[in-house]
Amino acid sequence: MEPVLNLPLVLKDCDWIVTQDPERRVLHKASIKIDDGKIIEIGQNLISSRKDETMDCHGKVMIPGLVNTHTHLAMTLLRGYADDLELKEWLEQKIWPLEKRLTPDMVYSGALLGCLEMIRTGTTCFVDMYFFMERVADTVKEAGLRGLLSHGIIDPPNKADKEKDRKKTLALLQYVKRLGEPRIRFILGPHAPYTCDQDTLLWSKEIAEKEDTIVGIHVAETRGEQAKSEDNRKARVVDYLDKIGFLSERVLAAHAVWLTKSEVKLLGERGARVAHCPVSNMKLASGGVAPVPEMWNAFVPVGLGTDGPASNNSLDMFETMKMCALIHKAYRWDPTIVPAQKVLDMATIDGAKCVRMEKMIGSLEPGKMADIVLLDLRDPNMVPVHNAGTLVSDLVYSANGFNVDTTIVNGNVLMLNRDFRTLDPSEVVQGVTKSIKDLVDQ
Amino acid sequence: MEPVLNLPLVLKDCDWIVTQDPERRVLHKASIKIDDGKIIEIGQNLISSRKDETMDCHGKVMIPGLVNTHTHLAMTLLRGYADDLELKEWLEQKIWPLEKRLTPDMVYSGALLGCLEMIRTGTTCFVDMYFFMERVADTVKEAGLRGLLSHGIIDPPNKADKEKDRKKTLALLQYVKRLGEPRIRFILGPHAPYTCDQDTLLWSKEIAEKEDTIVGIHVAETRGEQAKSEDNRKARVVDYLDKIGFLSERVLAAHAVWLTKSEVKLLGERGARVAHCPVSNMKLASGGVAPVPEMWNAFVPVGLGTDGPASNNSLDMFETMKMCALIHKAYRWDPTIVPAQKVLDMATIDGAKCVRMEKMIGSLEPGKMADIVLLDLRDPNMVPVHNAGTLVSDLVYSANGFNVDTTIVNGNVLMLNRDFRTLDPSEVVQGVTKSIKDLVDQ
Numbered sequence: 011m012e013p014v015l016n017l018p019l020v021l022k023d024c025d026w027i028v029t030q031d032p033e034r035r036v037l038h039k040a041s042i043k044i045d046d047g048k049i050i051e052i053g054q055n056l057i058s059s060r061k062d063e064t065m066d067c068h069g070k071v072m073i074p075g076l077v078n079t080h081t082h083l084a085m086t087l088l089r090g091y092a093d094d095l096e097l098k099e100w101l102e103q104k105i106w107p108l109e110k111r112l113t114p115d116m117v118y119s120g121a122l123l124g125c126l127e128m129i130r131t132g133t134t135c136f137v138d139m140y141f142f143m144e145r146v147a148d149t150v151k152e153a154g155l156r157g158l159l160s161h162g163i164i165d166p167p168n169k170a171d172k173e174k175d176r177k178k179t180l181a182l183l184q185y186v187k188r189l190g191e192p193r194i195r196f197i198l199g200p201h202a203p204y205t206c207d208q209d210t211l212l213w214s215k216e217i218a219e220k221e222d223t224i225v226g227i228h229v230a231e232t233r234g235e236q237a238k239s240e241d242n243r244k245a246r247v248v249d250y251l252d253k254i255g256f257l258s259e260r261v262l263a264a265h266a267v268w269l270t271k272s273e274v275k276l277l278g279e280r281g282a283r284v285a286h287c288p289v290s291n292m293k294l295a296s297g298g299v300a301p302v303p304e305m306w307n308a309f310v311p312v313g314l315g316t317d318g319p320a321s322n323n324s325l326d327m328f329e330t331m332k333m334c335a336l337i338h339k340a341y342r343w344d345p346t347i348v349p350a351q352k353v354l355d356m357a358t359i360d361g362a363k364c365v366r367m368e369k370m371i372g373s374l375e376p377g378k379m380a381d382i383v384l385l386d387l388r389d390p391n392m393v394p395v396h397n398a399g400t401l402v403s404d405l406v407y408s409a410n411g412f413n414v415d416t417t418i419v420n421g422n423v424l425m426l427n428r429d430f431r432t433l434d435p436s437e438v439v440q441g442v443t444k445s446i447k448d449l450v451d452q
Numbered sequence: 453m454e455p456v457l458n459l460p461l462v463l464k465d466c467d468w469i470v471t472q473d474p475e476r477r478v479l480h481k482a483s484i485k486i487d488d489g490k491i492i493e494i495g496q497n498l499i500s501s502r503k504d505e506t507m508d509c510h511g512k513v514m515i516p517g518l519v520n521t522h523t524h525l526a527m528t529l530l531r532g533y534a535d536d537l538e539l540k541e542w543l544e545q546k547i548w549p550l551e552k553r554l555t556p557d558m559v560y561s562g563a564l565l566g567c568l569e570m571i572r573t574g575t576t577c578f579v580d581m582y583f584f585m586e587r588v589a590d591t592v593k594e595a596g597l598r599g600l601l602s603h604g605i606i607d608p609p610n611k612a613d614k615e616k617d618r619k620k621t622l623a624l625l626q627y628v629k630r631l632g633e634p635r636i637r638f639i640l641g642p643h644a645p646y647t648c649d650q651d652t653l654l655w656s657k658e659i660a661e662k663e664d665t666i667v668g669i670h671v672a673e674t675r676g677e678q679a680k681s682e683d684n685r686k687a688r689v690v691d692y693l694d695k696i697g698f699l700s701e702r703v704l705a706a707h708a709v710w711l712t713k714s715e716v717k718l719l720g721e722r723g724a725r726v727a728h729c730p731v732s733n734m735k736l737a738s739g740g741v742a743p744v745p746e747m748w749n750a751f752v753p754v755g756l757g758t759d760g761p762a763s764n765n766s767l768d769m770f771e772t773m774k775m776c777a778l779i780h781k782a783y784r785w786d787p788t789i790v791p792a793q794k795v796l797d798m799a800t801i802d803g804a805k806c807v808r809m810e811k812m813i814g815s816l817e818p819g820k821m822a823d824i825v826l827l828d829l830r831d832p833n834m835v836p837v838h839n840a841g842t843l844v845s846d847l848v849y850s851a852n853g854f855n856v857d858t859t860i861v862n863g864n865v866l867m868l869n870r871d872f873r874t875l876d877p878s879e880v881v882q883g884v885t886k887s888i889k890d891l892v893d894q
Contacts, residue, residue: 091838093845094791127832292778293849295787323849324833333775335536336734337782343739349536389854390569391766393881394888396533403535407735407765412831412854439835446836 018045019380019421020058024067025387026401027052030074030358030373034351036398042072044380047421052374065416065426069388071401073354074373075134075156075381075419076327077361080226080264080285080315082140082162083149084112084120086127087445088320097232097294105320108449116449118145119441124325125153126438129430131326131411132383134419135361135371137262137285137315139199139226141178144185150194154424154432156381158365159186160199160226163214165206176213183221193420195223202228203247204235211256218260224366226285229263232296236268248273257282262364264315267291267300274301278308283364286356288334289324290317299341302334302348313361314353326411331357335406350406384416385409460487461822461863462500466509467829468843469494472516472800472815476793478840484514486822489863494816507858507868511830513843515796516815517576517598517823517861518769519803521727522668522706522757524582524604525591526554526562528569529887530762539674539736547762550891558891560587561883566767567595568880571872573768573853574825576861577803577813579704579727579757581641581668583620586627592636596866596874598823600807601628602641602668605656607648618655625663635862637665644670645689646677653698660702666808668727671705674738678710690715699724704806706757709733709742716743720750725806728798730776731766732759741783744776744790755803756795768853773799777848792848826858827851 020043027037029052043051043058058064092104117140128136135156138146143161150157161182163175179198186196198214200206206214211227218225230236230247239247248269251257259281266277266284277284286300305312314334316325331353338348362372371381387395391408395401417425424432462485469479471494483498484491500506534546559582570578577598580588585603592599603624605617621640628638640656642648648656653669660667672678672689681689690711693699701723708719708726719726728742747754756776758767773795780790804814813823829837833850837843859867866874 087836089836090842090846090850093842093849094788096787100787123832123835130832289778292782293787295781295785295789297782297785299782319850323846324852326833326852329771329774329852332771333778336731336775337779339737340734340739340741340779343737345538345542345735345737346536347737388877388881390565390572390877390880391768393565394529394531394884396888396892400532400535404532404765407535408532408761410766410768410771410852410854412852435830435832438832439830442836446838450838 018043018062020056020062020064021067021072021382022058022064024070024072024384026071026395026398027374028071028073028354028401028405029375030354031375036401038398042374042382044421047380049374049376049378049380051376067384069386070384070415071387071405072374073383073385073405074358075371075383075417076132076357077313077365077372078128078133078136078316078325078327079262079313079361079364080137080287080317081124081325082318083124083136083138083146084117084140085318085320086123087116087120087442087449089323091320091450093323111449112142114142114145116445117142118149119445121146121149122153122433122438123442124319125149125155126430126433126435127325128155129153129417129424129433130414131328132385132414132417133325133327134381134383134417135365137197137226137365139201143182147186147189147194151189151191152432154193154419154422156193156371156419158195158197158224160197163200163206163210165210172210179217196221197223198225200225200227203251204238208254211251211254215256215258215260224260224262226262226264229266230268231265231291233268233298246270246273248276252276252280259366265291265296265300267296267298269301271301271304274304274308274310277305278310283311283313285313285315285364286334287315287317288337289330290321292333292337294321299337302338311360311363312356313364314356327357328409328411331406350403353406354402380418380421382418383414385413386415389413460485460504462498462504462506463509463514463824464500464506466512466514466826468513468837468840469816470513470515470796470843470847471817472796473817478843480840484816484824486863489822491816491818491820491822493818509826511828512826512857513829513847514816515825515827515847516800517813517825517859518574518799519755519807519814520570520575520578520758520767520769521704521755521803521806522579522729522759523566523767524760525566525578525580525588526559526582527760527762528565529558529562529884529891531765533762533892535765542736553891554584556584556587558887559584560591561880561887563588563591564595564875564880565884566761567591567597568872568875568877569767570597571595571859571866571875572856573770574827574856574859575767575769576823576825576859577807579639579668579807581643585624589628589631589636593631593633594874596861596864598635598813598861600637600639600666602639604641604643605648605652606643607652614652621659638663639665640667642667642669645693646680650696653693653696657698657700657702666702666704668704668706671708672710673707673733675710675740688712688715690718694718694722701808707733707738707742709738709740711743713743713746716746716750716752719747720752725753725755727755727757727806728776729757729759730779731772732763734775734779736763741779744780753802753805754798755806756798769799770847770851770853773848792845795848796844822860822863824860825856827855828857831855
């Protein structure tokens with residue numbers, strides 16, 4: 011199926027529009043006009059002309075499409091396969107042996123399922139790191155989403171094999187260029203400072219600069235990682251990354267749990283960004299909680315990530331928003347910390363900053379791309395809405411991804427009133443079933 | 453609307469049935485037969501006769517209806533009204549002033565909305581403490597749910613007024629008796645050891661014994677409560693409750709966060725039960741995490757509660773299950789603690805034990821009441837199901853309440869394929885809208 015055509019479209023008479031603009035305005039009974047994939051007008055007195063297609067948004071709240079700043083989409087295939095285990099056992103005995111048997115077609119089917127779930131739950135843009143990423147790019151193209159895609163680079167023990175992942179990275183770059191689809195961006199993906207050497211990290215940085223893109227990397231997810239860094243490199247992880255000249259405004263550090271205040275400050279000074287993954291950190295019991303308020307004080311843009319669906323196990327960013335607000339309150343014994351508005355910022359405009367796309371997405375403003383999500387205010391958990399001031403609280407504490415009923419990217423309607431328009435759910439599930447059979451059951 | 457009639461009904465060809473029976477069997481491609489509100493047969497080779505009504509359950513997973521062991525249902529009206537505040541400020545400046553203005557009709561409309569949300573998200577039985585509880589009983593009758601209802605008793609500063617809440621409690625008892633609806637049970641609700649004196653606590657216990665019912669009470673939700681108890685009574689909260697002879701198998705202690713090991717042991721020795729409310733505890737930043745593994749070691753039955761929708765803000769027990777598993781893992785730095793099976797137990801059979809109804813509900817076994825929930829396995833987050841062993845993990849970590857598509861209580865279908873059968877959602881919302889207008893906006 012193809013996305014619906016890019017007609018001028020007016021989303022009319024929305025009960026509420028949560029703009030996430032610089033004033034964080036929430037508009038009551040307002041409309042939005044989109045054309046050529048962009049928002050061209052927004053307001054309470056917007057008038058549609060006869061030639062505009064219109065969509066009645068009565069009984070709905072409109073928000074910017076959510077940005078998932080860290081996941082491994084194709085791991086939907088391994089969702090639920092092995093839970094309640096120590097990280098090391100989970101990886102070495104369960105996940106890695108299966109991942110070795112993954113084929114490009116399996117990754118395609120798993121990523122397509124991930125796209126389906128993201129459309130269902132209101133995520134319009136995501137950052138992915140995995141392998142066979144050309145096939146993930148295919149799913150993003152097909153689904154109509156916005157994706158920033160990296161081939162995960164892990165240096166092999168044998169130095170001579172190091173070229174392999176670099177070649178795969180450059181192949182992905184060429185593939186994305188050939189696709190010529192502005193929704194799909196190539197990014198770099200050195201896996202982590204403990205799986206990549208200095209050479210690989212700096213090579214990633216160099217390509218990112220040349221291609222004007224970003225570098226996703228796992229940073230300080232566990233305490234063990236910091237301990238090993240101090241043992242092996244006589245430096246904490248972020249200090250090491252800075253010493254070798256890796257840190258910059260192009261770095262998107264996933265997790266960033268086990269940081270000292272001086273490491274947080276360093277991230278801020280270098281302009282690096284963080285993808286905070288509270289659900290995954292809790293489930294894998296990384297211990298501790300990422301120092302998000304300290305990151306804000308250091309002017310580090312912080313987005314939210316679900317992490318891969320095998321360590322979460324959902325891709326629902328609404329759930330991640332709530333879990334984020336709650337774990338910080340619990341951890342700090344402070345119910346006022348990480349309030350709803352800041353959490354919604356993380357999932358929208360701050361997520362957009364994390365991928366350096368804040369001029370394009372992350373809020374509903376004229377000139378920005380029409381990445382738009384509508385939630386159904388008739389669902390019982392969305393009742394009541396007291397006023398414009400409490401609506402953001404409702405989105406973070408009461409809503410879940412299944413309240414989303416319409417998802418729009420680039421002005422294309424990917425789901426309308428809970429009907430998928432670009433993907434056929436039964437075909438997606440068939441593909442996954444076949445992959446699982448080949449992967450696990452053989 | 454009336455619940456559908458009690459015909460013999462066969463739920464046929466379910467992909468999976470998670471029985472929660474003593475062997476925790478998960479049946480593949482199985483059916484269940486219900487008659488006169490009870491489960492009469494369950495298995496893979498069950499044959500329906502021509503006179504049975506049948507429901508095709510292909511593509512679905514069946515679980516016992518979930519038991520919410522602690523909430524204040526009518527607080528749906530205050531959902532989202534005031535978040536991200538200190539408990540004291542939240543209660544004294546926001547919640548209590550509004551609660552003073554609540555009328556019986558408002559409580560009715562709020563509780564009805566709560567019933568709607570519980571049906572939507574797979575909760576079939578709940579424990580409630582609030583006021584104007586006759587009107588809550590009306591909603592439970594109308595909705596077709598199972599409810600254990602208490603009038604919350606708070607001793608007034610003026611001793612002479614103490615009779616008021618006792619009278620209201622006894623009036624509720626009489627009202628429930630007159631209703632004669634076995635789904636609705638009267639229980640006692642002394643609010644907390646710091647709001648009720650010894651006399652009131654023991655009176656509650658006495659009535660509970662006389663009426664063969666249970667006593668719900670808030671216990672040790674905050675550290676401050678323990679500190680005050682040590683100051684004022686020279687005893688920790690649970691030690692005090694035991695000293696006055698209050699503790700017994702009829703006590704259901706909500707929260708139970710700030711306990712010493714010896715208090716946990718005491719709860720176990722006296723046979724008391726606990727309603728664990730992880731989401732509320734996190735959101736209100738009670739600090740600490742209830743010592744659930746220690747409670748298990750002391751043989752304390754532990755159920756799950758959402759707490760009131762103003763301090764959560766949802767009634768989705770699936771979300772509470774996931775949050776429960778995750779907060780314990782995060783808090784203990786141990787991903788193996790509080791595993792999925794134990795969490796599902798808490799939300800089903802252990803919840804049933806908390807309300808002393810484990811012979812009637814909490815699992816799918818012949819002879820038990822037909823309180824049944826079906827989830828749609830075609831929803832993207834429910835794909836894939838690897839095998840019977842991973843299914844429980846999928847329910848706890850991947851599912852959310854909106855995957856529920858059918859909810860049955862006592863053999864009556866309250867929601868079928870996401871269509872409500874006993875309540876009219878638009879009428880419910882209209883009622884809430886009117887109440888909010890009278891309560892907040894006037």
